[in-house]
Amino acid sequence: xxxxxxxxxxxxxxxxxxxxxxxxxxxxxxxxxxxxxxxxxxxxxxxxxxxxxxxxxxxx
Amino acid sequence: xxxxxxxxxxxxxxxxxxxxxxxxxxxxxxxxxxxxxxxxxxxxxxxxxxxxxxxxxxxxxxxxxxxxxxxxxxxxxxxxxxxxxxxxxxxxxxxxxxxxxxxxxxxxxxxxxxxxxxxxxxxxxxxxxxxxxxxxxxxxxxxxxxxxxxxxxxxxxxxxxxxxxxxxxxxxxxxxxxxxxxxxxxxxxxxxxxxxxxxxxxxxxxxxxxxxxxxxxxxxxxxxxxxxxxxxxxxxxxxxxxxxxxxxxxxxxxxxxxxxxxxxxxxxxxxxxxxxxxxxxxxxxxxxxxxxxxxxxxxxxxxxxxxxxxxxxxxxxxxxxxxxxxxxxxxxxxxxxxxxxxxxxxxxxxxxxxxxxxxxxxxxxxxxxxxxxxxxxxxxxxxxxxxxxxxxxxxxxxxxxxxxxxxxxxxxxxxxxxxxxxxxxxxxxxxxxxxxxxxxxxxxxxxxxxxxxxxxxxxxxxxxxxxxxxxxxxxxxxxxxxxxxxxxxxxxxxxxxxxxxxxxxxxxxxxxxxxx
Numbered sequence: 001x002x003x004x005x006x007x008x009x010x011x012x013x014x015x016x017x018x019x020x021x022x023x024x025x026x027x028x029x030x031x032x033x034x035x036x037x038x039x040x041x042x043x044x045x046x047x048x049x050x051x052x053x054x055x056x057x058x059x060x
Numbered sequence: 061x062x063x064x065x066x067x068x069x070x071x072x073x074x075x076x077x078x079x080x081x082x083x084x085x086x087x088x089x090x091x092x093x094x095x096x097x098x099x100x101x102x103x104x105x106x107x108x109x110x111x112x113x114x115x116x117x118x119x120x121x122x123x124x125x126x127x128x129x130x131x132x133x134x135x136x137x138x139x140x141x142x143x144x145x146x147x148x149x150x151x152x153x154x155x156x157x158x159x160x161x162x163x164x165x166x167x168x169x170x171x172x173x174x175x176x177x178x179x180x181x182x183x184x185x186x187x188x189x190x191x192x193x194x195x196x197x198x199x200x201x202x203x204x205x206x207x208x209x210x211x212x213x214x215x216x217x218x219x220x221x222x223x224x225x226x227x228x229x230x231x232x233x234x235x236x237x238x239x240x241x242x243x244x245x246x247x248x249x250x251x252x253x254x255x256x257x258x259x260x261x262x263x264x265x266x267x268x269x270x271x272x273x274x275x276x277x278x279x280x281x282x283x284x285x286x287x288x289x290x291x292x293x294x295x296x297x298x299x300x301x302x303x304x305x306x307x308x309x310x311x312x313x314x315x316x317x318x319x320x321x322x323x324x325x326x327x328x329x330x331x332x333x334x335x336x337x338x339x340x341x342x343x344x345x346x347x348x349x350x351x352x353x354x355x356x357x358x359x360x361x362x363x364x365x366x367x368x369x370x371x372x373x374x375x376x377x378x379x380x381x382x383x384x385x386x387x388x389x390x391x392x393x394x395x396x397x398x399x400x401x402x403x404x405x406x407x408x409x410x411x412x413x414x415x416x417x418x419x420x421x422x423x424x425x426x427x428x429x430x431x432x433x434x435x436x437x438x439x440x441x442x443x444x445x446x447x448x449x450x451x452x453x454x455x456x457x458x459x460x461x462x463x464x465x466x467x468x469x470x471x472x473x474x475x476x477x478x479x480x481x482x483x484x485x486x487x488x489x490x491x492x493x494x495x496x497x498x499x500x501x502x503x504x505x506x507x508x509x510x511x512x513x514x515x516x517x518x519x520x521x522x523x524x525x526x527x528x529x530x531x532x533x534x535x536x537x538x539x540x541x542x543x544x545x546x547x548x549x550x551x552x553x554x555x556x557x558x559x560x561x562x563x564x565x566x567x568x569x570x571x572x573x574x575x576x
Contacts, residue, residue, distance in 0.1 A: 011523040013437065013509060013540045015174075015232035018294070020510035024519060031111045039272065039295060046294030046313040047110060048099065048146075050226070052273045 004056040019047040030059045089326040090217045093133045096319035098140035098291025102150025103314035104354045106342035116316045118342040120351035123165045134215035140291030141173025141269030154179040157357040163192040164349045171223030171267035172197045177237040178546025196223020199249040201242040220261035222253045225269045234544040254284040262328050279303035300335040365424040370557035373564035376416040381409030382460040385571035389466025395556045397468040400438035400542040402503035404469035408513045410462020430550040434505040438542035443496040445517040455480045463513040473572040
């Protein structure tokens, strides 16, 4: 499954979540700095959230 | 004068008509409230989420809030899946604690989430049997106890509730948990039941554990659904999303908010809708009955944590895992390799956080060693990719970084003074020299599989894989050959020690540093 974190493409195995996408993008520590994660519609999402093919998420 | 006389009765008739029509309209118009939560994952006790200094959630506080909101108008209280697995508060009792609390909270219905299957079908059937509310799963075929839909009469309003779980469930839990079950397309399933129930109900509500993007797609593709109450993507939908003719809501995760959706319904149509997420914090009113259940199971968590599950006949070294082979690294990677049925296991030393002294081993000792919510996966790597993985592992040994590997099923030598990227020398798997082009099943944890600690080969392998499917009850993928996201590594290790009773792993020369 390909997803995009801050427009960076990462590939994940089935069942992997937002946390794995952030790990793959090297951005998981950003959440510790009180940054939040959002989907492409601007909704906040949790680290355990499921992702779908082509999903775009943003850490900001 | 004549005109005034004529106009007066006319105005009275108009006024009467207006009052009558308004009265009739009010009779036909009804208001209901939907309270909803999803992806609770057993977070019954308030906690500070990663990156936050503020405690959030707390099931007893959520229950009190729900009780107050419920008293205001006719209400349905719904759960959109993943309620019984995740946190120790739920896991140590295979979700029994969650169901007990939900019974007291008077839920009207719940849909199964993919993680509801994580303890196996027999346990899930038990949990369904214990629930005072119906558990839905219209697209799951073969699990007794699940209902495709229910009809609820809410203050004279007929509400059809259909439940669906993600079509991906078979690849997000251990294959044995879904053996013999069939997962139908959510879209086709909702379409079928929506058509069937449209004439028999005032509104149709779908409880969907499929994720917000999928719910939005469903709203676009399937007509006749008024509301989709979702879960799975842990999305904080602050205001209901109007997509096509459906409203899509979801209430974040872990009981940190309670979803509130107020609907006005007239002639089988939602004519007004407003929604919000009520923040839940451990302040203010607490539901005492739910609080007592939370405390009861938390106390049991503490008891389980103090339970002695086995004995270490030697000290188990978790201190030197970033520097060299250790017996604790060997024990954990051996367990992982066996569990996944893999040829080899490789983890980063940083997975292991502390040591265990010779003597009795408690559950809490194991949880301290492998504290993270990591699970085992197995990915096919070529011999060359294994070499690259080990090269990466030893590339910062002088800095004692967490990437240093602990391994099972293989032996390798390396020169710490060599150039980074060419430090690894000989590699043997099951006594045979590594073959560059041959594929081996390599067990690791999901952190490394996602590229954690800079490990790239697992991700590269997954990237090259074709689609996954469940064939004959087992997940078949070209590269990812095992995954059990419902069982944390710490629990696998604890169960192993409990079964074996004693452990005495040794340093065997799996990782040999060449001396110049």
